[in-house]
Amino acid sequence: MLIGAGLMIMGTVCGVTTIRNLSTDYKLYSNGVLGERAGNLAGRVMAASTAVSLERGPTNGMLGANTPSDTQKNALIAARTTTDQAFEAAERSASALSPDQSRPIVDAIRQAKDQVGGKHPASTAGQGCRVMSASGRLWVPRQAA
Numbered sequence: 001m002l003i004g005a006g007l008m009i010m011g012t013v014c015g016v017t018t019i020r021n022l023s024t025d026y027k028l029y030s031n032g033v034l035g036e037r038a039g040n041l042a043g044r045v046m047a048a049s050t051a052v053s054l055e056r057g058p059t060n061g062m063l064g065a066n067t068p069s070d071t072q073k074n075a076l077i078a079a080r081t082t083t084d085q086a087f088e089a090a091e092r093s094a095s096a097l098s099p100d101q102s103r104p105i106v107d108a109i110r111q112a113k114d115q116v117g118g119k120h121p122a123s124t125a126g127q128g129c130r131v132m133s134a135s136g137r138l139w140v141p142r143q144a145a
Contacts, residue, residue, distance in 0.1 A: 034097070041093040041105070048086035048109070052116050055079045087113045 058076035062068045087109060094105040 037093070037096050041090065041097070044086070044090040044093045045109070048083065048090045048112075051079070051083040051086040052112075055083055055116075083116065084113075087116075 055076070058072065058079045061072045062076055065072060090109050091106055094102045094109060096102075097105070
């Protein structure tokens, strides 16, 4: 009887210790996964930022030309395509987080995408800073009256 009670106590202590260890290990694993996702997201956001910056070269070439050449137009279209893809990749990475975490991040990415795409936050007409649409038509922002 005394041996049985000792074994029960020992089993309980081992069980509680095992459960605590598993709980701690799961928390560490979960934090690691969230850290990896956050790291991926940060990398994708930095890639989008870099792509936006790299658009400046072709944009300046278009703005400086009286009549933009096809090479200039194609360079700008390629740069914009890269930027749009980088924003989409950042959005996908953000949506891998929990909804509470991803919602403000996705909103910020979309706002940045709208600003780069020429959609002013207060504008419904879409006037903005891009000088050429993806279809290759040149346009400039409407001047304030």
